[in-house]
Amino acid sequence: MVEFDAFDLEHRPDPYPRYRVLRETAPFCPVRLGAARVTVATTYEGCSAVLQGAEWGRGYTEGLNPFRPGVAPGEVPGGSFLGMDPPEHTRLRGLVSRAFTPRASLAEAPFVRLVVDRLLDQAVAAGGLDIVEDLARPLSLAVMCRLLGVPTADGPSLVSWIGGIARGTDPDYLLTPADIVVRTAAARDLGRYLFELAATRRALPRDDLLSRLVTSQRDQEVLTEREVIELCGLLLAAGLDTTANLIANGVLALLRHPDQLALLRERPEILPAAIEEMIRFDPPSQFVTRVALADTTVCGRPFRRGDGVVVLSASGHRDPTAFADPDRFDVTRYAASPPARRHLGFALGTHYCLGAPLARIQAEAAIGALARRGGDLSLVTEDIEYRPNAALRGPRALLVNTPGTAG
Numbered sequence: 001m002v003e004f005d006a007f008d009l010e011h012r013p014d015p016y017p018r019y020r021v022l023r024e025t026a027p028f029c030p031v032r033l034g035a036a037r038v039t040v041a042t043t044y045e046g047c048s049a050v051l052q053g054a055e056w057g058r059g060y061t062e063g064l065n066p067f068r069p070g071v072a073p074g075e076v077p078g079g080s081f082l083g084m085d086p087p088e089h090t091r092l093r094g095l096v097s098r099a100f101t102p103r104a105s106l107a108e109a110p111f112v113r114l115v116v117d118r119l120l121d122q123a124v125a126a127g128g129l130d131i132v133e134d135l136a137r138p139l140s141l142a143v144m145c146r147l148l149g150v151p152t153a154d155g156p157s158l159v160s161w162i163g164g165i166a167r168g169t170d171p172d173y174l175l176t177p178a179d180i181v182v183r184t185a186a187a188r189d190l191g192r193y194l195f196e197l198a199a200t201r202r203a204l205p206r207d208d209l210l211s212r213l214v215t216s217q218r219d220q221e222v223l224t225e226r227e228v229i230e231l232c233g234l235l236l237a238a239g240l241d242t243t244a245n246l247i248a249n250g251v252l253a254l255l256r257h258p259d260q261l262a263l264l265r266e267r268p269e270i271l272p273a274a275i276e277e278m279i280r281f282d283p284p285s286q287f288v289t290r291v292a293l294a295d296t297t298v299c300g301r302p303f304r305r306g307d308g309v310v311v312l313s314a315s316g317h318r319d320p321t322a323f324a325d326p327d328r329f330d331v332t333r334y335a336a337s338p339p340a341r342r343h344l345g346f347a348l349g350t351h352y353c354l355g356a357p358l359a360r361i362q363a364e365a366a367i368g369a370l371a372r373r374g375g376d377l378s379l380v381t382e383d384i385e386y387r388p389n390a391a392l393r394g395p396r397a398l399l400v401n402t403p404g405t406a407g
């Protein structure tokens with residue numbers, strides 16, 4: 001059993017040295033997480049093998065999941081298909097996947113750019129720019145609200161509910177009893193809110209995803225009302241803090257590596273590659289969890305049905321056997337030929353992030369606009385406070401000086 005402190009709050013600003021210790025100890029480190037004994041996959045090979053293995057999943061329906069010990073067999077806690085295994089997963093994911101294809105996401109790009117410009121102008125006019133609260137969070141909120149058909153005026157309530165749910169995605173052992181109370185209340189309140197909104201859209205459909213879902217529920221009976229609510233809740237919860245952290249972590253990496261910011265400004269065509277490197281270097285989703293659904297062996301290591309694994313992708317991203325000079329932030333890494341190894345920041349396999357194209361578009365618009373605005377873009381302080389979330393890790397605020405706001 002390895003002493004495991006990588007998720008302690010004190011390491012939130014820089015967990016990478018702790019991940020390195022784990023990686024150098026074993027590719028699969030046995031650790032104690034609260035009352036559970038789980039294994040942490042620390043290498044690129046181990047993480048990607050578990051993510052793609054057919055024997056790995058969520059295990060809620062069979063009562064196997066050790067990360068949420070209070071969940072009874074048969075019960076799938078919030079999160080719709082994110083919490084399910086095939087074939088249920090396949091059915092529900094298929095019902096919304098068309099709204100998230102690369103082409104559908106590209107169609108949102110003009111709106112995304114418009115929102116970015118408006119937010120940046122507003123912040124500069126107000127005399128200060130907090131990348132998190134003035135840009136990243138309102139942007140991801142505006143995009144998801146528009147897509148689903150949720151009134152942006154309800155944004156503050158959504159942000160607060162989704163904050164509680166995002167914190168609650170950490171394994172229960174990392175949460176306080178108060179966090180669990182907040183998660184339960186947030187999921188309940190968001191569900192009630194979406195239930196009422198679904199009724200409104202059913203009476204008067206519009207051109208949005210929620211209307212399409214309630215219409216297909218009525219016309220084709222392919223979905224229960226509860227499924228509609230859970231699907232929308234998942235999309236909202238999955239699309240806000242993740243994207244906001246991608247933008248904030250990415251900007252922070254650039255500001256801490258001014259040579260890389262200069263390079264990006266010189267070669268704006270590498271922006272998409274730079275975003276991939278930001279996800280590799282400091283991923284918004286540090287880890288995901290999986291459960292062995294059957295006895296299996298991964299990279300020579302046997303697992304029993306019901307064993308839980310923390311897939312620490314953020315450690316796999318710093319594995320020197322997968323990435324050359326992995327602790328170096330290099331905006332050209334994914335622009336090089338042959339391309340760098342695929343990162344695991346959107347996961348792999350069954351649960352591969354549905355929103356990846358839309359998240360990339362938002363990150364490109366926000367970070368591209370900041371880079372283009374030129375001038376001296378710098379941090380107001382190096383003292384960055386992080387949210388307590390271990391999995392969906394990101395700063396609470398990121399104050400920057402821009403030409404319009406400095407001094």
Ligand code: HEM
Nearest residue numbers: 081082238239242243285288346347351353354355358359
């Ligand atoms: C527009 C924004 C986003 C939306 C709508 C979205 C949506 C989703 C959905 C619906 C899933 C569940 C997929 C499934 O179970 O089949 C998912 C999974 C995932 N997403 Fe995203 N996502 C977004 C942004 C991001 C970002 C920015 C990241 C990090 C770079 C991210 C990382 C992940 C990961 C790691 C998973 C797998 C979770 C797991 O297996 O436990 N997502 N996403």
